[in-house]
Amino acid sequence: MDVMPILSTLRRNKVGAMLVALQIALTLAVIANAGSVILRHWTDMSRPSGLDEANIFSMSNQWVGQPADLSARTEADMAALRALPGVVDADATNSFPLSGWTWWGGANLKHNQATPSASSNIYVDTDHGLAAQGLKLVAGRWFTAAEVSEFKPSEMKSSPSVVITAALANRLFPHGQALGRSVYVTGEDPERVVGIVEQATSGSGTGMEYVDFSTFVPGHYMSTQLLYVVRTKPGEQQVVMRAARRRLLELSRMRIVGDPEPFSASRTRQFAVAAATSWLLATVCILMLVITACGTVGLTMLWVAQRRRQIGTRRALGARRIDILRYFHTENLLISAVGALVGIAAGLGANIWLTRHLAMTRVSPGHIVVGALVVLCLSQLAVLWPALRATRVPPSLAARGL
């Protein structure tokens, strides 16, 4: 197919062609950037937490007043929960991965380090923490009962031992064995790494760079507000959830027990904004593609109407229907290819500006090219119907009105 006649036609009709090209360019620039946001949220949302997600639920517990026997009360609650049929283990903690509460601090290799080596989420757990959360230990061990003492949030102190995630271990000790080494996370004295867990993801709050960096510290967390984490046997969560809250209120009514929340609900809540934003952006992107396609259909229809006589003449001179079809498709390909190139440049340019001024992720050139191909295919599809109508222009039209 010779493109020269197409180009000379386009020269006569610059504005219409420019409108289509600009539309395609803008659409591509916007969907590339929106797509990168969606992709980032999707990556965050699909990251496993490292916990036995299917069988865990949690309840918040807040005591009324400042009970002097806080430790004993929490122990009694835990004993009662662990005794419930169907419960694997239970623990009282300050927070757990994806719970929505984050507590974080610097993880250092030296005392009083000027710049922290990494930032870590901090979870205070007892010796039951491993089983209650279903964390996977890849090296070393979890805390023993002897290591667990009272941990007051107001008196931050060093623990004799800590368990860290594999990701944090790699960051702190890139060349070697993390097990048995000393770190400084909660206090001024060295804390020995006694175990490494495969994964524990915080989800948000610390910047995604640190999302997989977590430190578990042994302790009975001394606060009137605690999270109770309960792990059940498969399939028994519903029954245990109902029983657990009732059992706690039997022990004491002078407290506020939150509704038991399955882990999946914590996860949903944690990512609610991300999910909603993704859906919103996805909807806008799809609408944009649809509207761009509609615009292409509309303008091509116009051009077909304007060139009926020209088409008739070509048909009379021997052009086949497929030639007419190919003409419109080639014309559209030329216009949208220019639009796509401009769009790729604009999209990447806008992305550089956005990453500099707003918390925005980089668009990868590979993704934007895929986006450009999708837009090209879509506009080829959009041309199909008007072009088919053009093929039905009778050759006899050429003879009329001359």
Added chain:
Amino acid sequence: MLGYYIDLAFRSLRRNVALTVLMVAVIGFGIGASMTVLTTLRALALDPIPGKSSQLFVPLINAGRPLPDTLTYGDAMALMKTHQALRQTPMYGGSLVVAAADRVPFPVGARAAYKDFFRMFEVPFRSGRPWSDADDNDATNVVVVSANLADRLFPHADAVGKTINLSGHEYRIVGVTAAWNPVPRFYDLGFGTGLDGAEDVFLPFSTAVNSQMERPGPTRCSIQRNFRQETYATIDCYWIQFWVELPTAAAARDYKAFLYNFAAQHQLPGRLTRPLRVALPDLRTWLAGQIALPDTLRVSGIVAFGFLVVCLFNAAGLMLARFSARAGELGVRRALGASRWDICLQCVVETAVVGLPAGLVGLALTVAGLASQRALHMIAGSAAAVGRVTSLDGGMMLNTLVLAICATVCSALYPVWRASRVQPAWQLKTQ
């Protein structure tokens, strides 16, 4: 003549219903998407305390980078003692449990602050008054409660003078605030965008520290910290919010100079080995730095306006199609003596007639979009007070319609100009 043009416009729009519907939908979608985001952005960018926001500042002292947005307890107390600003208060938010003999205990949001808090942030009172300086100094058990909580606890009487049990301590109520619910809660955005609204209980800072009121859930510590194992209040950890009121620009300048001196004097041995940094952002600057989530919202804003522009390009294309198809009719009018200006006016009227229903569609979509935004915030856990952020007032509705018509007419500028250049003679010849 205008009436005739409107009549003509309706006739021509009826002639090609599919194209008309497409145009209305395209512009409507563009308007709906951009107005939804614009309304939300506008609500978040609203001056939370008009006339006062340029007088409220947040002093920050640290050696860290980036500068934490809070102070240590030690620095906050030392700064408080200097009384250099017209008004000043350190503060922090927490949660307390209301216990009464005849009801199930329930949690309330609490804010620990000095008495200046109420004047600084212009908190209206329904009855009673803020506590006194003496209460601040002696850590008396007094509280100011919200109208909401007062009505819940004492539905038939004035709450002032009554006693309330909060997390095991008895407090005397000295004041009840009138309805006051700044959204966003600009003085402390908390974990999200500060859409939770104001707290229900306010108590003296010293009292809260004495009774060990905890911050909600686990404490957040900044990375830069250096613990000494002392008591709750002296942890060298950044967690106290500090606000000062400086009525004039000169006062703000002086205060910043003072802050440098203060920081230099308080350079404790061993604690701050690196050069100190000082900042004194005003309320709006501080707020702009604090709002983290709306970065996504700003990206959505850009996406929404990109969408609007695409929609308008599209509408321009469709308009071009419409006017070109009617070149013959316009040519006849020109031949019969209509001026170029008449043709322009006729075409503008026709596009405005499309713009109005497009605006209505846009308005409906905006309402739907805002409802989804509300739902989003509900899920995210800040159910209270989102209504104000995401409600559409009369002004905004008018703006939507005006924007729709302006946008439509703008997109029609080129097509209209093209239509007015129709050559009457040529058109007549081809017919």
